[in-house]
Ligand code: ADP
């Protein structure tokens with residue numbers, strides 16, 4: 424579904440991504456782990472063109488998203504993104520947050536979007552919060568609304584950038600449960616995370632990044648119990 428060929432990204436003379444090659448298949452759940460500053464967020468942000476790659480190519484369903492005639496709006500519809508800090512619209516209710524994009528882009532009528540929003544709120548366990556404003560929600564609830572909002576666009580691929588890093592520990596489980604059930608439903612997902620237990624349980628594959636390259640990419644059982652690369656071993660010895 425996604426092919427990434429020799430992806431480079433620099434900010435000025437700071438080379439952040441130094442040639443990333445990766446394939447992600449339909450329905451695959453891929454976790455990306457690695458030290459802070461290794462380029463994980465930049466990698467995700469290139470996949471939905473929040474950052475423009477400096478060099479290299481990204482194909483989604485065999486279409487280049489980096490080609491000059493590529494349609495960014497269409498791409499963004501296919502690719503949902505969930506951030507560490509939720510990014511909800513503060514002056515809209517939970518339900519309005521979820522309905523906004525599909526209605527604005529003419530993908531659904533307001534009525535369709537509302538039906539969809541109700542269903543999604545049920546899915547993330549927040550049916551009773553439809554009329555609440557984000558400021559009245561806990562971090563874990565905000566993040567579940569953010570996931571519902573991304574799903575409202577019916578994306579083919581979901582990107583998560585440390586979705587539980589800003590949460591109090593007792594909120595983490597509810598968010599991970601929602602992500603786990605999405606994975607079980609067959610959603611294609613790329614998840615940057617520090618939750619090693621989750622990465623190990625839920626991922627089909629784990630990518631370890633360091634210094635702007637993929638150091639190692641394999642099944643979680645192998646990566647966590649018998650990593651081949653010294654850099655992976657060193658990183659895991661610090662975080663496990
Ligand atoms: P990670 O998510 O693994 O912590 P990032 O992709 O956020 O790493 O950042 C990697 C490097 O890229 C850092 O040195 C950071 O300062 C730099 N960087 C990221 N985004 C920008 C930006 N928009 N402008 C300039 N430098 C950036």
Ligand code: MG
Pocket residue numbers: 463464465584585
């Ligand atoms: Mg990051």
